[in-house]
Amino acid sequence: MDDELDVAEKIEHRLGESADDIQVDSSQQNHELVVELVSQAAKTIDIFTRDMASRIYDNADFIAAIRNLVVRNDKSKVRVLVIDPDKTIKSGHRLVELARRLSSSIEIRHVHVDYRADSQSYLIADGRGVLHRKLASRYEAIINFNTPLFGRELLGHFNEVWEHSQPVLDFKRLHI
Helix, strand or coil: CHHHHHHHHHCCCCCCCCCCCEEECCHHHHHHHHHHHHHHCCCEEEEEECCCCHHHHCCHHHHHHHHHHHHHCCCCEEEEEECCHHHHHHHCCHHHHHHHHCCCCEEEEECCHHHCCCCCEEEEECCCEEEEECCCCCCCEEEECCCHHHHHHHHHHHHHHHHHCEECHHHCCCCC
16 A cells, blocks of 8 residues: 555656646756656657767666557657767667667657757657756756647757758668
């Protein structure tokens, strides 16, 4: 009974319902809330990042949440735009490995040169839940589980950059 209470207390925010801005300032807080966001998503995750923020996105909890999303719904899509993929390639990021195995659901693209000066980083869950860092180099962020207007604004930016960007060839698995 106590275990059920702990789980209920842990999930305080509901995607599509909780509209409060949550301010965070550490990689751990970013990680915990982004896992909560992704775990509640039903259709899409869109990530715009400088270097795939390993302290937020390269861990077992986040990868499990992404895997569960795409396995639960075969129409779900995860799209990632990365400005500097070199660091990600060298570090062996878990999201890259998952994208290689689930390439029909997860795609990673290298941000077109015209958009590489963008200093922000964000994740959008189902077009309405948002983790937004004004400066990708810092962990100060606003997270909101129900901000459809801001979600649409960021999604507009994301889609524009996506259309001009190319898949990262080094992320593709070579079949020999």
